[in-house]
Amino acid sequence: MPFVTPATLDKTYDVIVVGSGAAGGQSAYTLSMEGAKVLMLEAGRKYIPETETPMFRTPEQGPLRGASTPDKRFGFYDATVDGGWEVPGEPYVQTTHEAAGRFDWWRARMLGGRTNHWGRISLRNGPYDFKARTRDGLGFDWPLSYGDLAPYYDKVELLVGIYGSNDGLENTPNSAPGCLLPPPKPIVSDLLIAQRARRVGVPVIAGHRAVLTRQLDFKTSPARLHPGNPTAQKIIATDMQRRAACIWATPCGRGCSIRANYQSTTVHLPPALASGNLDIVTDAMAHEITLGKHGLASGVSFIDKTTGKQCHAAARVVVLAASSCESVRILLNSKTARFPNGVANSSGKVGRYLMDTVGSSLEGQIPLLENLPPLNEDGASESHVYAPWWLYREQLAGKLGFARGYHIEFGGGRRMPDLGTLAGIEWLTGGSYGKKFKDDARRYYGTFVSFDGRGEMIANKDSYCEIDPQVQDKFGIPVLRFHWKWSEHETRQAAHMQQTFKEIIEAMGGRVKGEVQSDGAKAIRAGGSIIHEVGGAIMGKKAATSVTNHWGQTWDVKNVFLADGAVFPSNADKNPTLTIMALAWRAADHILDLLRRKDL
Amino acid sequence: MDRRTTIKWMLAASASMPLLGRRVTAVAPSSALPQTQGYGTDPDLTKIYNPGDLWPLLLTPAQRRTAAVLCDLIIPADSVSPSASSVGVVDFLAEWVSAPYPRQQTDRPIILDGLAWIDAEGTRRFGKDFAALNDTQQHSICDDIAFEQTVQPAFAQAARFFARYRDLTAGGYYSSPAGRKDLQYIGNVALESFEGPPLELLQKLGLSPDQMQRG
Numbered sequence: 001m002p003f004v005t006p007a008t009l010d011k012t013y014d015v016i017v018v019g020s021g022a023a024g025g026q027s028a029y030t031l032s033m034e035g036a037k038v039l040m041l042e043a044g045r046k047y048i049p050e051t052e053t054p055m056f057r058t059p060e061q062g063p064l065r066g067a068s069t070p071d072k073r074f075g076f077y078d079a080t081v082d083g084g085w086e087v088p089g090e091p092y093v094q095t096t097h098e099a100a101g102r103f104d105w106w107r108a109r110m111l112g113g114r115t116n117h118w119g120r121i122s123l124r125n126g127p128y129d130f131k132a133r134t135r136d137g138l139g140f141d142w143p144l145s146y147g148d149l150a151p152y153y154d155k156v157e158l159l160v161g162i163y164g165s166n167d168g169l170e171n172t173p174n175s176a177p178g179c180l181l182p183p184p185k186p187i188v189s190d191l192l193i194a195q196r197a198r199r200v201g202v203p204v205i206a207g208h209r210a211v212l213t214r215q216l217d218f219k220t221s222p223a224r225l226h227p228g229n230p231t232a233q234k235i236i237a238t239d240m241q242r243r244a245a246c247i248w249a250t251p252c253g254r255g256c257s258i259r260a261n262y263q264s265t266t267v268h269l270p271p272a273l274a275s276g277n278l279d280i281v282t283d284a285m286a287h288e289i290t291l292g293k294h295g296l297a298s299g300v301s302f303i304d305k306t307t308g309k310q311c312h313a314a315a316r317v318v319v320l321a322a323s324s325c326e327s328v329r330i331l332l333n334s335k336t337a338r339f340p341n342g343v344a345n346s347s348g349k350v351g352r353y354l355m356d357t358v359g360s361s362l363e364g365q366i367p368l369l370e371n372l373p374p375l376n377e378d379g380a381s382e383s384h385v386y387a388p389w390w391l392y393r394e395q396l397a398g399k400l401g402f403a404r405g406y407h408i409e410f411g412g413g414r415r416m417p418d419l420g421t422l423a424g425i426e427w428l429t430g431g432s433y434g435k436k437f438k439d440d441a442r443r444y445y446g447t448f449v450s451f452d453g454r455g456e457m458i459a460n461k462d463s464y465c466e467i468d469p470q471v472q473d474k475f476g477i478p479v480l481r482f483h484w485k486w487s488e489h490e491t492r493q494a495a496h497m498q499q500t501f502k503e504i505i506e507a508m509g510g511r512v513k514g515e516v517q518s519d520g521a522k523a524i525r526a527g528g529s530i531i532h533e534v535g536g537a538i539m540g541k542k543a544a545t546s547v548t549n550h551w552g553q554t555w556d557v558k559n560v561f562l563a564d565g566a567v568f569p570s571n572a573d574k575n576p577t578l579t580i581m582a583l584a585w586r587a588a589d590h591i592l593d594l595l596r597r598k599d600l
Numbered sequence: 601m602d603r604r605t606t607i608k609w610m611l612a613a614s615a616s617m618p619l620l621g622r623r624v625t626a627v628a629p630s631s632a633l634p635q636t637q638g639y640g641t642d643p644d645l646t647k648i649y650n651p652g653d654l655w656p657l658l659l660t661p662a663q664r665r666t667a668a669v670l671c672d673l674i675i676p677a678d679s680v681s682p683s684a685s686s687v688g689v690v691d692f693l694a695e696w697v698s699a700p701y702p703r704q705q706t707d708r709p710i711i712l713d714g715l716a717w718i719d720a721e722g723t724r725r726f727g728k729d730f731a732a733l734n735d736t737q738q739h740s741i742c743d744d745i746a747f748e749q750t751v752q753p754a755f756a757q758a759a760r761f762f763a764r765y766r767d768l769t770a771g772g773y774y775s776s777p778a779g780r781k782d783l784q785y786i787g788n789v790a791l792e793s794f795e796g797p798p799l800e801l802l803q804k805l806g807l808s809p810d811q812m813q814r815g
Binding site: 045051052054056057058059061062063064065066067069070071072076077081082083084088102149161165167184185187188190191192194195204205206226246247248249250355368371373374375376377378379380385414415416417419421422423424426430431432433435437438441442445446481513550 | 639641642646647648653654675678680681692696704729741742747748749767768771772774775776779780782783784785786787788789791796801802804806807809812
């Protein structure tokens with residue numbers, strides 16, 4: 001029954017899942033594999049990675065050598081379809097044009113959403129990250145602990161395929177035995193960074209990314225994923241064998257036609273469709289949850305973009321997984337007599353406590369890396385290693401001037417040359433041209449290392465979104481208006497990142513490119529830049545101060561769940577996708593329980 | 601380049617250099633760009649595109665001639681690899697300055713005015729268009745504008761053009777098959793396994809393959 005149209009929908013479903021990315025994919029996978037009848041609504045078009053991915057394409061085969069343009073913000077070959085910080089016909093409103101008050105919202109209107117192009121860095125939140133307020137009095141605790149989520153992290157890692165190592169470092173949890181795939185070997189610059197960073201106190205360990213460094217364990221994992229369900233075990237065992245291991249070439253951000261990395265479209269949806277329990281409608285722009293008898297949700301209204309017609313689908317349960325802000329938008333646009341401010345918003349907290357990740361970068365040139373022999377350093381495209389946050393003790397003692405941590409992602413290596421590879425190197429060459437420039441290019445190629453800090457932002461009352469009273473998108477749906485403010489915890493952290501990067505570059509015997517920014521307000525990237533949008537409908541212990549309970553179930557309407565990042569009460573430095581998937585799996589298990597008990 | 605800009609640049613140049621030629625001309629098509637469409641937010645990524653496939657290439661034969669000579673002054677042929685113009689960099693530059701996107705439309709007047717200026721400068725100093733000058737004459741102009749940090753104030757604008765032109769030339773060249781070969785990039789091929797750097801190399805660099813921290 002896979003891809004259907006609004007005209008061929010079933011009369012009703014067990015569950016409607018709105019969105020098809022990490023949260024929607026995981027929700028639909030868990031629910032349909034365990035027997036629930038699921039309808040997925042995706043606002044973008046159908047997307048087929050097997051045939052659409054530009055594997056092995058080189059820059060000169062694309063327009064402008066693959067450069068970034070407003071049509072393709074991450075470059076021509078990026079997997080994103082109909083997306084970016086601006087989507088034609090689908091505006092949103094900023095309350096200021098000052099960089100410090102901006103939130104730029106990245107969307108991807110395609111099956112699989114942002115999982116087709118993401119960085120695939122997959123870090124677990126640690127025990128502290130769930131109880132941060134208890135530790136330092138700021139922000140919010142989660143209404144669940146690391147122990148509650150750990151079994152679901154294990155399951156997601158087993159299903160999706162995450163490489164990494166268990167290093168036993170503080171607040172950087174180990175996975176259960178057999179969960180992680182072996183990490184790829186470090187490249188030369190990784191090893192040099194590891195050696196020199198340690199001299200300035202920064203630990204460097206194997207990265208964790210959703211890339212198959214070998215085939216998944218299709219013999220033992222299925223029983224761990226779906227105990228007591230031989231049908232599901234058989235489906236996933238078959239599908240695991242259809243995913244190839246990494247071939248160590250062609251950037252992950254383009255997507256992967258051999259299914260060697262995680263995309264919802266290559267990992268979650270194929271087995272979910274094979275279960276026979278999942279219907280998908282693409283080009284379905286969901287905008288409202290409808291309520292029926294007893295104050296329960298009856299289904300979802302959407303616009304069929306192929307005809308422009310208003311449609312409705314019915315189900316016993318609605319799971320919003322449309323991305324944090326889009327899920328918030330749907331709740332706020334679902335107004336009824338009982339919920340004049342939007343469904344599930346009796347607390348007034350829908351849209352509140354929006355967060356992104358703190359980002360700051362620095363680049364350096366490393367003479368030790370000059371004149372290396374030719375090496376193929378494509379590897380798994382990025383992040384063979386990273387540095388987890390290391391200053392927990394100093395921070396808790398109040399020595400840093402900011403409350404939460406960051407990790408460091410490293411770039412380097414003899415990557416496929418592109419437009420930018422040898423641009424702006426006058427600071428090294430003194431403006432050479434001619435044969436001297438060609439020699440300089442050979443000398444400096446592959447000698448650059450980059451440092452990207454990714455840090456925790458603490459939820460604050462000034463960072464939120466709401467419905468703009470005037471502006472509508474091309475479908476006539478009211479749009480979001482964003483408010484944004486960093487606190488000093490974030491800006492000081494960004495300044496600290498700059499200082500750390502400088503120290504590492506210098507410990508490597510290198511030279512910093514450009515300026516080391518000591519003013520954190522200038523060092524920090526604008527809100528939304530890192531594309532880790534979370535919060536907006538946070539989970540908590542009380543209905544008065546949060547939108548959902550620890551299952552992602554809204555306090556007000558018990559058959560409406562949020563499965564995406566909207567429920568995050570805090571945004572640890574760990575990239576959110578793995579946690580989104582673990583939470584979605586846990587929520588889906590609870591929904592299955594309730595459905596079996598006829599409690600919904 | 602419009603006449604006003606030409607005169608502004610020429611005046612600035614003549615403030616520090618004696619005017620060698622009397623002929624002050626700059627004839628180039630308008631640097632304004634006709635409205636064309638980009639490739640949109642959902643282009644076919646698997647197709648192979650050539651410059652000119654998506655929008656017309658708006659360089660005159662005279663501009664192309666100057667562009668080619670300047671490209672090859674920046675990246676000439678040597679014993680290792682061919683010159684920039686011989687591997688399609690001029691076509692890439694034409695594609696770039698003709699593209700309907702903001703970054704490229706910002707570059708268009710910088711590049712076209714710069715090409716006109718360098719021809720005019722050739723005429724001013726040596727009585728000929730840049731392309732018609734001999735090697736020494738061409739270098740004498742380029743040497744004056746090659747490095748923004750130390751450039752004489754009179755050539756500041758020309759140096760900004762040269763820096764941008766060098767970046768685009770290098771970008772076009774090293775993103776081509778010849779450029780990849782020159783830099784000895786050997787990736788973008790499927791491998792059975794990823795072995796990491798050879799041990800001898802690591803030893804030479806004082807590194808160990810097991811450099812990672814263990815808890």
